[in-house]
Amino acid sequence: MSTATxxxxxxxxxxxxxxxxxxxxxxxxxxxxxxxxxxxxLDLLNENLVNSGNDPVAFDHDCREGICGMCSLMINGEAHGxxxxxxTCQLHMRSFKDGDTVVIEPxxxxxxxxxxxxxxxxxxxxxxxxxxGFISMNAGNAPDGNAIPxxxxxxxxxxDAAACIxxxxxxASCENxxxxxxxxxxxxxxxxxxxxxxxxxxxxxxxxxxxxxxGFGNCTNAAECEASCPKGIELSNIARMNREFFKSSLSK
Amino acid sequence: MASNTCSTGICGYLCSSIxxxxxxxxxxxxLIGFLKTHLLGNxxxxxxxxxxxxxxxxxxxxxxxxxxxxxxxLAIFLIHLFLAIALVWQNKKARxxxxxxxxxxxxxxxxxxxxxxxxxxxxxxxxxxxxxNFKYGTYYEYELxxxxxxxxxxxxxxxxxxxxxxxxxxxxxxxxGIHLSHGVQSAFQSVGFRHARYTPIIKKIGxxxxxxxxxxxxALSIYGYYISTIN
Ligand code: SF4
Ligand code: FES
Numbered sequence: 001m002s003t004a005t006x007x008x009x010x011x012x013x014x015x016x017x018x019x020x021x022x023x024x025x026x027x028x029x030x031x032x033x034x035x036x037x038x039x040x041x042l043d044l045l046n047e048n049l050v051n052s053g054n055d056p057v058a059f060d061h062d063c064r065e066g067i068c069g070m071c072s073l074m075i076n077g078e079a080h081g082x083x084x085x086x087x088t089c090q091l092h093m094r095s096f097k098d099g100d101t102v103v104i105e106p107x108x109x110x111x112x113x114x115x116x117x118x119x120x121x122x123x124x125x126x127x128x129x130x131x132x133g134f135i136s137m138n139a140g141n142a143p144d145g146n147a148i149p150x151x152x153x154x155x156x157x158x159x160d161a162a163a164c165i166x167x168x169x170x171x172a173s174c175e176n177x178x179x180x181x182x183x184x185x186x187x188x189x190x191x192x193x194x195x196x197x198x199x200x201x202x203x204x205x206x207x208x209x210x211x212x213x214x215g216f217g218n219c220t221n222a223a224e225c226e227a228s229c230p231k232g233i234e235l236s237n238i239a240r241m242n243r244e245f246f247k248s249s250l251s252k
Numbered sequence: 253m254a255s256n257t258c259s260t261g262i263c264g265y266l267c268s269s270i271x272x273x274x275x276x277x278x279x280x281x282x283l284i285g286f287l288k289t290h291l292l293g294n295x296x297x298x299x300x301x302x303x304x305x306x307x308x309x310x311x312x313x314x315x316x317x318x319x320x321x322x323x324x325x326l327a328i329f330l331i332h333l334f335l336a337i338a339l340v341w342q343n344k345k346a347r348x349x350x351x352x353x354x355x356x357x358x359x360x361x362x363x364x365x366x367x368x369x370x371x372x373x374x375x376x377x378x379x380x381x382x383x384x385n386f387k388y389g390t391y392y393e394y395e396l397x398x399x400x401x402x403x404x405x406x407x408x409x410x411x412x413x414x415x416x417x418x419x420x421x422x423x424x425x426x427x428x429g430i431h432l433s434h435g436v437q438s439a440f441q442s443v444g445f446r447h448a449r450y451t452p453i454i455k456k457i458g459x460x461x462x463x464x465x466x467x468x469x470x471a472l473s474i475y476g477y478y479i480s481t482i483n
Pocket of ligand 1 (some may be wrong): 163164165166167168169170171181182185225228229230231232233
């Protein structure tokens with residue numbers, strides 16, 4: 001464990017609640033260890049704030065293991081910060097230097113309203129899933145895992161798409177606040193597999209319509225989403241969704 | 253089904269984000285097709301006054317067929333234009349509160365992709381002026397092989413005799429090249445074509461095509477200026 005600690009200048013978006021106007025506030029934070037995770041650094045700040053009788057900074061987090069998709073944050077203008085394929089909770093303070101200014105903002109989109117400070121409401125994603133991101137089947141005993149043979153390549157593609165943790169970094173980093181990477185991943189993980197094919201057309205229609213309705217922007221194929229995605233979800237999923245949607249428009 | 257009247261069929265498709273993107277891509281392909289033909293036709297300027305005017309005259313002599321073709325081209329262009337306006341408008345609305353600081357990751361967006369609406373506007377202005385200056389520009393006539401034909405060659409050379417016009421033309425072509433360098437690969441992605449092996453090739457071809465069109469049209473304008481100086 002290294003002992004040398006850093007002092008950071010933090011610029012953080014503070015907003016009391018959904019309806020009030022927010023602004024950027026500055027904090028000096030000494031005693032930051034390079035071994036801390038980014039969220040532990042915020043915990044330290046909050047401890048100081050609470051001890052001095054101030055309101056702590058609200059931010060989203062849960063697993064702190066990079067698997068739940070709950071953490072967010074625009075860090076110095078990049079979703080989940082400067083490190084590739086890394087969620088905010090898995091980002092460590094060794095990515096920063098003593099004296100650095102760190103700008104921390106919430107993920108911004110019309111469809112992601114700010115609850116408080118850095119906390120945003122991402123339930124728009126749940127609505128997209130509820131619109132069609134599922135398969136219909138009779139519950140009961142689990143079917144035999146090997147009853148339906150699926151080629152290795154297809155299984156891999158579906159698994160890659162299923163790696164999406166629904167964090168919303170794709171929306172946050174997109175110039176147009178488009179949700180196409182998320183939606184296409186959730187659509188692909190089902191459309192690729194035989195179990196998902198039966199409802200593929202209806203699913204494509206419903207998920208895309210819901211996504212549009214919620215006020216996400218339109219994709220301009222700039223690929224900032226792919227570059228910011230902590231799970232490496234690829235643009236080929238959006239191409240697949242484009243095909244699936246076109247096909248389903250012909251049949252629906 | 254949803255109560256929205258615009259939710260199914262062709263109307264639902266066209267109202268959707270993906271439908272608009274795909275139509276944007278298809279019109280882009282058609283417009284690029286036109287640009288290539290236009291450049292090939294213009295290359296005849298290198299063959300001199302008679303060859304170029306003969307080609308122009310043949311086109312004009314098509315009469316109604318040419319008018320139909322022009323109307324179709326205009327329609328394609330207007331669809332591309334109005335879809336762009338609609339998409340940009342929706343995209344602006346999708347993020348009402350801007351970031352205090354926002355960085356390009358360097359692994360996705362490029363200068364070209366970020367500036368599509370702006371380069372598009374420059375191209376629009378260029379096209380309007382271009383039509384006014386050439387198609388509807390000064391009208392000269394002369395006799396070619398016993399027929400009175402329009403001397404479009406004269407109109408072109410006269411225009412480019414002004415170095416400022418030549419410079420503007422070259423700048424506009426560079427802007428068009430930037431627009432296309434993102435546009436070509438983007439159109440492929442929108443219609444759903446993406447492939448681990450072919451997409452990198454498509455990107456290269458897109459850039460080469462953009463550069464080719466920019467260089468081709470620019471070179472002809474500079475050639476026009478050169479001809480005007482030696483006459
Ligand atoms: S696609 Fe990537 S960035 Fe978008 S929600 Fe899923 S994991 Fe997050
Ligand atoms: S807190 Fe669960 S992914 Fe970051």
